[in-house]
Amino acid sequence: MGNLVGSWRFKEPSTVEDCDSTWGSDSESDEAMAEDDSGMSDSVSPAESERAAGHRGDAALQLTDSPESAPKMKRSFYAARDLYKYRHSYPNYRKSRQPNEYRNLRFYMNKIPLVPDGIYIEEILSKWRGDYDKLEHNHTYIQWLFPLREQGLNFYAHELTQDEIKEFQSTREAKRRFLAAYSVMLDFYGIKLLDKSGNVVRAPNWQERFQHLNESHHNYLRITRILKSLGELGYEAFKAPLVRLFLEESLCNSTLPNMQHSVLEYFVYTIRLPATRRRLLRFARQHYRPAHAFLWGPPPKKGAGGSIGAGSSGIRAPAPTPEQHRRVEENTASASSRINVSSHDAILCQDLVGGGIKGLPDLSSYEAGLQEPLMLISGRRERSEFS
Numbered sequence: 001m002g003n004l005v006g007s008w009r010f011k012e013p014s015t016v017e018d019c020d021s022t023w024g025s026d027s028e029s030d031e032a033m034a035e036d037d038s039g040m041s042d043s044v045s046p047a048e049s050e051r052a053a054g055h056r057g058d059a060a061l062q063l064t065d066s067p068e069s070a071p072k073m074k075r076s077f078y079a080a081r082d083l084y085k086y087r088h089s090y091p092n093y094r095k096s097r098q099p100n101e102y103r104n105l106r107f108y109m110n111k112i113p114l115v116p117d118g119i120y121i122e123e124i125l126s127k128w129r130g131d132y133d134k135l136e137h138n139h140t141y142i143q144w145l146f147p148l149r150e151q152g153l154n155f156y157a158h159e160l161t162q163d164e165i166k167e168f169q170s171t172r173e174a175k176r177r178f179l180a181a182y183s184v185m186l187d188f189y190g191i192k193l194l195d196k197s198g199n200v201v202r203a204p205n206w207q208e209r210f211q212h213l214n215e216s217h218h219n220y221l222r223i224t225r226i227l228k229s230l231g232e233l234g235y236e237a238f239k240a241p242l243v244r245l246f247l248e249e250s251l252c253n254s255t256l257p258n259m260q261h262s263v264l265e266y267f268v269y270t271i272r273l274p275a276t277r278r279r280l281l282r283f284a285r286q287h288y289r290p291a292h293a294f295l296w297g298p299p300p301k302k303g304a305g306g307s308i309g310a311g312s313s314g315i316r317a318p319a320p321t322p323e324q325h326r327r328v329e330e331n332t333a334s335a336s337s338r339i340n341v342s343s344h345d346a347i348l349c350q351d352l353v354g355g356g357i358k359g360l361p362d363l364s365s366y367e368a369g370l371q372e373p374l375m376l377i378s379g380r381r382e383r384s385e386f387s
Helices: 004-007 046-062 077-087 103-108 121-128 132-137 162-169 172-188 206-216 219-234 235-250 257-270 274-287 321-333 343-352
Strands: 192-193 201-202
Touching: 077 257, 103 162, 103 172, 121 162, 121 172, 132 172, 132 206, 132 274, 162 172, 201 235, 206 257, 219 235, 219 257, 235 257, 235 274, 257 274
Parallel strands: none
Antiparallel strands: 192 201
């Protein structure tokens, strides 16, 4: 029995719809008057509206393609699966057999340096702030400053463990330095951390830094890692203010137009609470142009005939009821067997039958995703609070 339990693995999602339950229990009006638990408002300030008016006017003159003539875009399964695993705390995570050395915690206690550079956290916090060339071109520190339970590009950095996370969250000195490191990176991006609630605003040098960030796509990978690490180490509430600022700057103010896709495809989906994701996506939908190309929900309403209308975002509908499950099982009872295909194998199968893979994910540009695999979709849906 012990071996059976030990070998059990969680069945990973195989489609974007399986990965995203943001709108699974939502209706268009059920939260219209609800209090925002993240302190966000769907409206922008008068000053922001005035700044954005000119940008939206110019965009309206350029984006005149009809939904039929516009190119079809898809969400990235690669991104959706990665963020699903993160939000669900890595369901197939296997505890390392190596002794837990708490190297991330010890680094933040200033007891060991990061490897391979041999630099201590206090040196980074005291000397690297404002050294934008060093922060831009050094690629080994980010995995140490913002550790995760997954391997990064620096193979000398150690993955977090659940035991280490608990110790980190109860260590005041480590938490203080972690927030200081977060502030250093925000300054690098032209953003200022206002308070201990995670609220953020533009820094005095925001124009210079935003111009750099708009053209520095590899920093979008870093920001995704930072957001994930905030959630792992007890600062989940810090994510929404930062993501909201990036939405305003990329969609309303056009100061970070190249970041639009990364904010919507990656940054929003690091947030574990579906209600907070919905509020951010509703705000984004109000300002996204062209409006018909918005891929991130909410799902379109059914027409009179019960079919989904044009422009479907592909976001899944509410989970099937037990009665619907029973009917599906009755209809498939005569099948002699059922094949479950993993995400990896399904992609290979697609390639073999002639579909091919048009392009592997290009992490440096942060925009490409895997083409959605051909596979069977089960009716099973998760019922986790954090989905």
